[in-house]
Amino acid sequence: MFLSKVMLFGKFNRNLYEIHRALWQMFPKDADAERDFLFRIERPGYRQSEILMQSIRQPTSQKTNIKLIATRNYDLSLKDEQRLRFLLVANPVKKINDEKGRENTKGEIKKCRVPLFAEAQQRLWIERKLEHNAQLEALVITSNPPFYFRKTGVTKAGKIQPVSFQGTLKVKKPNVLKEMIAKGIGPAKAFGCGLMSVARA
Secondary structure, three states: OEEEEEEEEHHHHHOHHHHHHHHHOOOHHHOOOOOOEEEEEEEOOOOEEEEEEEEOOOOOOOOOOEEEEEEEEOOOOOOOOOEEEEEEEEOOEEEEEOOOOOEOOOOOEOEEEEEOOOHHHHHHHHHHHHOOOEEEEEEEEEEOOOEEEOOOOOOOOEEEOOEEEEEEEEEOOHHHHHHHHHHOOOOOHHHOOOOEEEEEO
């Protein structure tokens, strides 16, 4: 994997959907591939933003509105019982039945995702995500300002309520946890959620 710091300039910073599309431009050799990167907005701004990006492929910077500040190999090596500090910006949600009773193509009631606002629910959410793979030792939960995005051709804006989870954990299943970190944790990965940063405690 690779870990990179990226600066985005201009209109991309006004819309999470456009930020995601802009980051795609850093992987021109395989433009039709499925998304294999995660990102987190470290310093948001109206005209420029600083982005932390984790990717399977090595990014390149060929556009004037995208600057690759630094990139390095990210060889994530975990050990059983290892203690780590972590930071995760995620979108904790639960699924409920569609209020209008709408059905999917299988004739089943559609499921809708709704955000978890109560800290106790958010704590249970991260505990379930890490269950058996890591043991939380310390945890601080912070609600972040909402993310807004608008897809091309769609008038109604979407909204995500991100939450920051940070603290310390003890590794229980190194290989499984490594795979979780590589794939991202929780929904809304295309909109700046799911990237977990870890460091030795």
